Amino acid sequence: MLVYLRLLKESFGFAMNALRNNKLRTLLSLLGVTIGIFSIIAVLAAVDSLDRKIKKDLSSLDKNTIYLFSGSFGPTSVPKWKREQFPDVTYTEYEYLKSAMPDAQEMCYQLFVNMETIKYETKSVSSVNVVPVSHEFIDIQGLEFSNGRFYNESESNSGTPVVVIGDELANSLFENTDPIGKQVRLYGRRFTVIGVLKKQGAGMFGESNDTSVFIPVNFLRRLYGDNTNYYTPVILIKPEKGIDMDAFKAELAQKLRALRGVKTGEIDNFFINVLSGFTDLLDGIIANLNLGGWIIAGFSLLVGGFGVANIMFVSVKERTNLIGIQKSLGAKNRFILFQFLFEAVILCLIGGLIGILLVWFISMGLTKMLDFEFVLSFSNVMLGSGLAILIGLIAGILPAISASKLDPVEAIRSGM
Numbered sequence: 001m002l003v004y005l006r007l008l009k010e011s012f013g014f015a016m017n018a019l020r021n022n023k024l025r026t027l028l029s030l031l032g033v034t035i036g037i038f039s040i041i042a043v044l045a046a047v048d049s050l051d052r053k054i055k056k057d058l059s060s061l062d063k064n065t066i067y068l069f070s071g072s073f074g075p076t077s078v079p080k081w082k083r084e085q086f087p088d089v090t091y092t093e094y095e096y097l098k099s100a101m102p103d104a105q106e107m108c109y110q111l112f113v114n115m116e117t118i119k120y121e122t123k124s125v126s127s128v129n130v131v132p133v134s135h136e137f138i139d140i141q142g143l144e145f146s147n148g149r150f151y152n153e154s155e156s157n158s159g160t161p162v163v164v165i166g167d168e169l170a171n172s173l174f175e176n177t178d179p180i181g182k183q184v185r186l187y188g189r190r191f192t193v194i195g196v197l198k199k200q201g202a203g204m205f206g207e208s209n210d211t212s213v214f215i216p217v218n219f220l221r222r223l224y225g226d227n228t229n230y231y232t233p234v235i236l237i238k239p240e241k242g243i244d245m246d247a248f249k250a251e252l253a254q255k256l257r258a259l260r261g262v263k264t265g266e267i268d269n270f271f272i273n274v275l276s277g278f279t280d281l282l283d284g285i286i287a288n289l290n291l292g293g294w295i296i297a298g299f300s301l302l303v304g305g306f307g308v309a310n311i312m313f314v315s316v317k318e319r320t321n322l323i324g325i326q327k328s329l330g331a332k333n334r335f336i337l338f339q340f341l342f343e344a345v346i347l348c349l350i351g352g353l354i355g356i357l358l359v360w361f362i363s364m365g366l367t368k369m370l371d372f373e374f375v376l377s378f379s380n381v382m383l384g385s386g387l388a389i390l391i392g393l394i395a396g397i398l399p400a401i402s403a404s405k406l407d408p409v410e411a412i413r414s415g416m
Contacts, residue, residue, distance in 0.1 A: 022315070026347060029311045032304025033351030033391060034358075039300045041359045041376070041384045043293025049363075049374045051286050064245055065140065067273040068097075068252070069234035078267065086269045088233050090226060091217075093259060094134075097235065100255050103248055106238040108136035109217050111231040118165075118213060119185040120173040128169065129212040130186070132220045132231070140238045143209070148180045148195030151216055159218030164195035168210035187223060191215065245274065301387065304351070305395040312344050312399035319403075324412035337404035344396025345389055352388025356381055 067073070070086040094109040101107070111132040118128045131137075135156035143150065143164075151162050163184060170179050179193045200209045224230050239248050249272050256270060326336065356376075363374035 029308050029347055030351040030354065032300070032307040033348045033388060034304075034355040036300035036302075036304040036391075037352040037355030037384050037388055038358050039296060039355075040293055040298075040387070041356055041380055042362070043296070044290065044380050044383070045359055045363060045374060045376045047286055047289045047293065048377055048380065050289075052375060053373070064239050065275040066237040066239070066249070066252070067234055067275070068237060068256075068270060069232065069273075070270060071232070071273075072271040073273040076271070087260070089235050089270065090233070091221065093256065094235050096259060097237075097252070097255060101237070101248075101252060103240050103243050103251075104237050105240045106136050106139045106236075108134040108140055108236045110134070110137065110234050110236055111217055111220055112234060113220070113231045116186060118169065118173070120182065123173050125169055125172050125211075127211075129208075131212055131214045132217040133214060133236075134217050137214070137236070140236055143214075144198040146196050146198045147178070148193070150195055150214070156216045157218060159216050159220075159222050161189055161191045161219055162194045162216065163191035164197065164214040165193060166197050166208070166210040166212045167199040168208075169213065170196045186213065186215070187220075189223075249274070301391060304348075305391045308344055308347055308392065308395035309399065311347075312340060312396050313402075315343065316340060316399050316403045320406065321412060324406065327406070328412065333404040336406075337400045340400035340403050341393065341396045344400070345392030348388045348392030348395065349385065352384050352391075355388075356384045 069089050070083070072078075072083070076083070091109055094107065098104070098107045113130050113132060115127045116130050117124055117126045119125075135151055135153045137143075138150040146167065147170075148164070150164055151160065154160075155162055163186065165173075165179065165184075173179070173184065174182065179196055182193050183190045184193060185191070197209050197212075220231065237252070239245065252272060253268055253270075257268065260269065262269060360376050363376050367374050
């Protein structure tokens with residue numbers, strides 16, 4: 001065992017000495033490996049960060065949560081012209097389903113609307129995400145408050161002009177004063193602030209509760225009516241835990257078809273979008289991004305590996321005389337093989353570590369600039385290091401074998 005440890009130590013020493021004596025060659029060889037490792041780890045780190053953000057943003061929602069409306073989250077066989085003819089879900093249908101679906105733990109009515117501007121005295125904030133929802137929304141999404149509360153059932157049903165605002169809006173409009181009880185202007189009307197949400201951070205698609213306001217859905221229904229293109233209504237349904245989702249969806253479809261008078265043989269004129277299906281779609285997109293990253297980085301690694309192999313063959317040729325002397329003094333074939341193999345591995349490992357460090361520095365900078373947490377995980381660091389070692393082994397094995405098989409007499413003669 002000690003003999004092999006000594007062999008490894010001496011081989012490592014020869015390899016490091018060779019790299020130090022050929023700094024320019026070493027630098028040029030490093031570039032290919034560095035770019036390859038940087039490419040793949042940068043893509044994996046970015047995709048991992050996006051995946052973590054998506055899961056964090058959706059963690060407050062049950063994956064069985066259903067979005068019932070005239071649109072589909074994912075691909076569908078229903079042609080676009082036919083989807084455009086589907087009627088919007090109505091408040092009456094929401095009230096009916098709420099009483100007709102006993103396995104629904106919570107159900108709320110929401111409107112998808114355009115961005116608006118919110119004002120307080122002389123201050124205003126534009127591009128505010130307005131979320132008109134019924135009072136059950138808080139039990140479905142689980143909003144957290146730093147101050148105040150969400151509106152209750154009475155305020156929701158009557159459409160009372162009350163508003164819950166995000167943390168960033170509270171800081172922008174009110175600075176160091178308490179927002180609770182203050183009045184803001186939205187849709188040309190005055191709303192009383194009754195709650196402030198805890199800071200959330202940027203969402204997966206740029207949206208965030210920090211720049212959102214929540215108002216009773218019936219306020220907007222009273223203002224614009226139900227027959228308008230200004231908003232898109234949706235019914236959010238949170239089923240009871242442990243139920244058969246397929247049976248629940250079938251019952252939901254049957255109840256709504258009966259209410260709308262959809263005939264047997266006709267397709268549903270609505271879509272039952274389960275959040276788990278949406279997350280599966282996102283997982284598929286992330287998997288494709290990972291695959292694309294591997295393909296792109298694979299070419300860089302291939303070029304880097306060829307570069308290292310080429311340099312190692314040149315190194316063997318330059319040191320043919322030295323190899324002959326080493327062998328004539330009793331050096332074993334495996335000693336020569338390890339010497340050149342270690343040189344290739346160390347070269348690739350250094351290049352890989354430089355690539356990983358570049359990813360880390362860039363991720364730190366982007367995290368501060370974009371308010372989005374880019375994470376370089378330990379698993380990605382180990383993956384990058386492992387790939388670098390693997391490239392070194394593959395690129396160095398043929399030059400190392402050719403060096404170990406040289407005849408000592410011929411090697412010394414060729415170097416004279």
